[in-house]
Amino acid sequence: MKHTLTISALALMAAGAAQAQELRFMCYQDGVECEAWADAFATFEAENDGITVIVDEVPYAAIIESLPVQLEVGEGPDLARVTDYGGLARFLLDVRPHVSDAASIDARYGQSLAWSRVGDNAADGIYHIVDQLTATGGFANATLFEQAGVDMPGPGATWDEWAEASRAVRDATGVDFAMAIDRTGHRFAAPAISYGAALFDDDGHALVIDDGFRAFSEQFVGWHADETMARDVWAGAGGGTYQDAAGEFINANLVMYYSGSWQIGRFDRDIGDAFDWVATGGICGPAACTGMPGGAGIVGFNHTQHPEAVAKVMEFIARDDVQAQVLARTRNLPANANLQAEGIAYEGVSDDVAAALTAFASSVPGFSDTAFALQGYQFNRAVYTTIPARITQAIVGELSLDEALERLEQDVADAIAAAQ
Amino acid sequence: MIGAVRLIYEGAFNLFEGPMRWLQRSLGTQRMVWVFLLPNLLIFGLFTYLPILLNAWYAGTSGDRILLGDRPWVGAANFATLLDCESYLNPNSCRRDLFWRAVHNTGWFVVLQVGFMVLLSLIAALILNRNIPLKGFFRAVFFYPVLLSPVVVALIWKWILQRNGVLNAGLDWAGMGTVNWLLDPNWAFFWIVFVSIWANMGFYVLILLAGLQAIPSDVYEAAEMDGTPAWRRLFRITLPLLTPTLLVVMVLSLIRAVQAFDEIYVLTGGGPGSATLLLIQYIYDVGFATRPRQFGLAAAASLMMAGVLMVLTLAQLAATRKRGEDG
Amino acid sequence: MARVELRGIVKDYGAVRAIHGIDLEIEDGAFCVFVGPSGCGKSTLLRMIAGLEEISGGDLMIGGERVNDLRAAERGLAMVFQTYALYPHMSVRQNLAFGLENMRMPKDQVAARVAEAARMLKLEPYLDRRPRALSGGQRQRVAIGRAVVREPRVFLFDEPLSNLDAELRVAMRAEIAGLHRRIGNTMIYVTHDQVEAMTMADQIVVLRDGRIEQVGAPIALYNRPANTFVAGFIGSPRMNFLTCTVTARDAEGVTLADVHGRVLRAMVDARTLAEGDTVELGVRPEHLHPDPDGYPVEIENVEQLGGESYLYGRTPDGTALTAHLSGQTGLRRGARAHLAIRPDLAHVFRADGSALPRLRLGELEAAGPGGPVAG
Numbered sequence A: 001m002k003h004t005l006t007i008s009a010l011a012l013m014a015a016g017a018a019q020a021q022e023l024r025f026m027c028y029q030d031g032v033e034c035e036a037w038a039d040a041f042a043t044f045e046a047e048n049d050g051i052t053v054i055v056d057e058v059p060y061a062a063i064i065e066s067l068p069v070q071l072e073v074g075e076g077p078d079l080a081r082v083t084d085y086g087g088l089a090r091f092l093l094d095v096r097p098h099v100s101d102a103a104s105i106d107a108r109y110g111q112s113l114a115w116s117r118v119g120d121n122a123a124d125g126i127y128h129i130v131d132q133l134t135a136t137g138g139f140a141n142a143t144l145f146e147q148a149g150v151d152m153p154g155p156g157a158t159w160d161e162w163a164e165a166s167r168a169v170r171d172a173t174g175v176d177f178a179m180a181i182d183r184t185g186h187r188f189a190a191p192a193i194s195y196g197a198a199l200f201d202d203d204g205h206a207l208v209i210d211d212g213f214r215a216f217s218e219q220f221v222g223w224h225a226d227e228t229m230a231r232d233v234w235a236g237a238g239g240g241t242y243q244d245a246a247g248e249f250i251n252a253n254l255v256m257y258y259s260g261s262w263q264i265g266r267f268d269r270d271i272g273d274a275f276d277w278v279a280t281g282g283i284c285g286p287a288a289c290t291g292m293p294g295g296a297g298i299v300g301f302n303h304t305q306h307p308e309a310v311a312k313v314m315e316f317i318a319r320d321d322v323q324a325q326v327l328a329r330t331r332n333l334p335a336n337a338n339l340q341a342e343g344i345a346y347e348g349v350s351d352d353v354a355a356a357l358t359a360f361a362s363s364v365p366g367f368s369d370t371a372f373a374l375q376g377y378q379f380n381r382a383v384y385t386t387i388p389a390r391i392t393q394a395i396v397g398e399l400s401l402d403e404a405l406e407r408l409e410q411d412v413a414d415a416i417a418a419a420q
Numbered sequence B: 001m002i003g004a005v006r007l008i009y010e011g012a013f014n015l016f017e018g019p020m021r022w023l024q025r026s027l028g029t030q031r032m033v034w035v036f037l038l039p040n041l042l043i044f045g046l047f048t049y050l051p052i053l054l055n056a057w058y059a060g061t062s063g064d065r066i067l068l069g070d071r072p073w074v075g076a077a078n079f080a081t082l083l084d085c086e087s088y089l090n091p092n093s094c095r096r097d098l099f100w101r102a103v104h105n106t107g108w109f110v111v112l113q114v115g116f117m118v119l120l121s122l123i124a125a126l127i128l129n130r131n132i133p134l135k136g137f138f139r140a141v142f143f144y145p146v147l148l149s150p151v152v153v154a155l156i157w158k159w160i161l162q163r164n165g166v167l168n169a170g171l172d173w174a175g176m177g178t179v180n181w182l183l184d185p186n187w188a189f190f191w192i193v194f195v196s197i198w199a200n201m202g203f204y205v206l207i208l209l210a211g212l213q214a215i216p217s218d219v220y221e222a223a224e225m226d227g228t229p230a231w232r233r234l235f236r237i238t239l240p241l242l243t244p245t246l247l248v249v250m251v252l253s254l255i256r257a258v259q260a261f262d263e264i265y266v267l268t269g270g271g272p273g274s275a276t277l278l279l280i281q282y283i284y285d286v287g288f289a290t291r292p293r294q295f296g297l298a299a300a301a302s303l304m305m306a307g308v309l310m311v312l313t314l315a316q317l318a319a320t321r322k323r324g325e326d327g
Numbered sequence C: 001m002a003r004v005e006l007r008g009i010v011k012d013y014g015a016v017r018a019i020h021g022i023d024l025e026i027e028d029g030a031f032c033v034f035v036g037p038s039g040c041g042k043s044t045l046l047r048m049i050a051g052l053e054e055i056s057g058g059d060l061m062i063g064g065e066r067v068n069d070l071r072a073a074e075r076g077l078a079m080v081f082q083t084y085a086l087y088p089h090m091s092v093r094q095n096l097a098f099g100l101e102n103m104r105m106p107k108d109q110v111a112a113r114v115a116e117a118a119r120m121l122k123l124e125p126y127l128d129r130r131p132r133a134l135s136g137g138q139r140q141r142v143a144i145g146r147a148v149v150r151e152p153r154v155f156l157f158d159e160p161l162s163n164l165d166a167e168l169r170v171a172m173r174a175e176i177a178g179l180h181r182r183i184g185n186t187m188i189y190v191t192h193d194q195v196e197a198m199t200m201a202d203q204i205v206v207l208r209d210g211r212i213e214q215v216g217a218p219i220a221l222y223n224r225p226a227n228t229f230v231a232g233f234i235g236s237p238r239m240n241f242l243t244c245t246v247t248a249r250d251a252e253g254v255t256l257a258d259v260h261g262r263v264l265r266a267m268v269d270a271r272t273l274a275e276g277d278t279v280e281l282g283v284r285p286e287h288l289h290p291d292p293d294g295y296p297v298e299i300e301n302v303e304q305l306g307g308e309s310y311l312y313g314r315t316p317d318g319t320a321l322t323a324h325l326s327g328q329t330g331l332r333r334g335a336r337a338h339l340a341i342r343p344d345l346a347h348v349f350r351a352d353g354s355a356l357p358r359l360r361l362g363e364l365e366a367a368g369p370g371g372p373v374a375g
């Protein structure tokens, strides 16, 4: 008797759920991404009767730390806005079977879709839609160059040229630092590839220490020895701790800063009219002029009760008009090829910002395949955190560069072995 | 209002009184002990012993999955790689060089931090125990840092020590050269010892002050009548009578020094390089900060550290017990 | 060995004056006892002499030398504390030797002195024990030994026996008295125990509220208390007081009338009194004796100790009266007794409390074979 009651109650609940499908979307934002999506979902709900999407805004740390734990024990939201596709790969839902026009999504998001086609995931699966493409690149303080009377290197300039020019500006103006690169392997990888690093072996396994990698590492350590690089950024921390130099750039204490497109909004807000700044576009080494792509995207999870509904949301998110509208508000670079070609009419941006967004957007097509491969590599986090740990040891003299590189290779290999 | 609270309070007691009496009558006084211990045992079991067991299990597994069922059993492999060294004195010869750097750093840190902190706390306590002017003020000055959160402590000192910090501004103003304190490995190590002494010293000063005040004043008066010179009074009366307290302080600070983490992590992040990397941070780095997370390795390292802490704790228990007998 | 002299010694604790200008001479080799009620300043005075308490005013002379500004140890004194104040972490031997080592005395001399003190105080079996492992009496002896080894000019004791039980106290009393006889040093001893004061002292100093009430030999204080305070304080049980009026004076003494007009006589020098003055008549319990013509007293309580008896009663006007009789008594509670007062055993105090000089001391005859003489 009791059992029958419970079962019929469950059946009732299931029936209710089928009628009104409620999807939970765990979202973090750098700017206004969650708000923009919540507003866009109103349109989606009007078009899809019976599906509601509830946006739960959380800090980025929750995405990095608690989301994987929830997923591991079989819980968590139906959708989320994430950056670590490789780490979450086995929890992601392939929406290809449920979308109406998979080929169109492939055509528009092709390069970035590969980032979650790792491990046991399908090689043609559609697991995420990037809504914030980022690109690494440099920012230069144009006002300081002007004051120093030094010509700013133009598009296609090399790292060497930038280092020399920055040093000249620093010496002429008396600011503290010539150059700085954020303390993470993600930033380090771009110039390394430009110096010729292949990163992967023939089987697609990282991390290979080749002449290119060694050349840039040597250059980078040397730039710390001769104080071209702001020592505080890399030597000021230990392990894989992330450290940026945005504060020094905003305070006009740094001539050239290698970071990424996500800083544009912050610079626009914090620098204001204090000085003029420009995005450098791709900076060249002997082998390439690449930056590192990256970006946040929206994923569905394979434990969801409503895969069709999740797929509908994903297809909605991928739509050109929706992306154009949301990105115009969030001022992010599009991963969508159509929008890359058309450009986006960003709402109410200053000339500095518009120019910077354009410079970054136009640098992306020139990024090397290795850069995209690393961004899509399942164990890229191991590479990103191990590089600063080991290279810093060489910078402060705890290890010779040879020892540091040897340890670096070993650490990445150990980490990957431990994860399998 | 208070009357009502009291009524409830008394009522709760009366509610338990009957069943407890009945239990005692049916179980006997001896077995009744377990009834009272049960809640505590359950809580300890659930939140202390179970996690320790789980930690031991994790230490025998590898992979980056969280559920134990998903983790392959590797036996002592995690311990083996941690202990894989040509010479334990040279971290560069170890497979897990950072672990051994952390071990070395922690060893030096413990020796220097505990040594200087106990010495300074003792001196401070001896001075504060005298009838100096503004005694209350100075006692507060020493104790306040203890009330600060370690993160706040670290941020305050970061603000003082950074390149454009207060200390360098002062040095610059005085016409002396500035130093980038946290970027030089030796200075950085000096400062983490200094800051953690600064942050924790007040607590030990307080314990030592209590110990000093527990020495009966008539013993000092007898010494005075015996014509005892000041240095002899310190070494023959004060220190011997303070020994039990000093012992407790030493063991307590030793255990805390081995566990040092928060203020140092925020102040230097273990850098420059690995100059101020301590054991707990290594465990945190390996287990949580880097990807993929190597829980097994972290668990093995923490078990090894737990062994060291266990020895220190036993020493502390022995010291406290001895003190109980003396007092 | 030395004579100790206090000249106008004052102690202020902030605004509060605890000792109000004490003048006192203690002869070389004397056993001087400070007594007085709790809080009267005995300890303070002793600690000022010792050098543990700063002297706010006046001069302290030891052996003819002003020592106000000398440190405790330099004054050549040794002190035995009420709490013993032994060094808990040292053996008895180390406790005894510590002060000597402070003086950098050669080792063999230290050992000899310690051995001598241990022999004298019967501490030899305990020399290697810690104070914790000693009884109260043994600890007391160690404390005394620690004072003895230093061969001080003056010994100071602050209620040294108050933590001991009655039996031990008697034994230690004898021991300290014996010590004094043997070494003959000046000793200053604080107590609030009458018996200790009476039995040990050469000289008793009675203190009250930081002032000296009277100084003298024990029997002199007993026989000729300078005022009602000393009269009440020395002697146990307390002296009885009856309020009276002077009715007549003559060369032999005074005639007094109590509130009921009962006539009493006292052999005191009454030249400073006038007829009609109000005075206090004092008589010690042991000086009251039963007499059919005596004072009527309602007995409220009787204590029979076998060899002696105490009667506690009230006069018709309600004044409490205590009597101490030798032997046993047939009187019971509720009975009426008649107690007589011998004029040569009576004390008379003026209204301001000061005593009139006594003309005859009945105490000197009372013990004689003739027994009490009717008065």
Ligand SMILES: Nc1ncnc2c1ncn2[C@@H]1O[C@H](COP(=O)(O)OP(=O)(O)OP(=O)(O)O)[C@@H](O)[C@H]1O
Pocket (backbone or CB within 6 Å): C013, C016, C018, C036, C037, C038, C039, C040, C041, C042, C043, C044, C045, C192
């Ligand atoms: N440190 C102090 N500050 C203020 N007043 C004090 C201090 N020490 C003692 N006194 C006061 O001085 C007076 C004398 O104290 P003292 O200890 O000499 O009394 P005592 O005669 O030894 O009493 P007892 O028989 O109870 O030991 C007391 O009224 C006491 O309150």
Ligand SMILES: [Mg+2]
Pocket (backbone or CB within 6 Å): C042, C043, C044
């Ligand atoms: Mg006293």
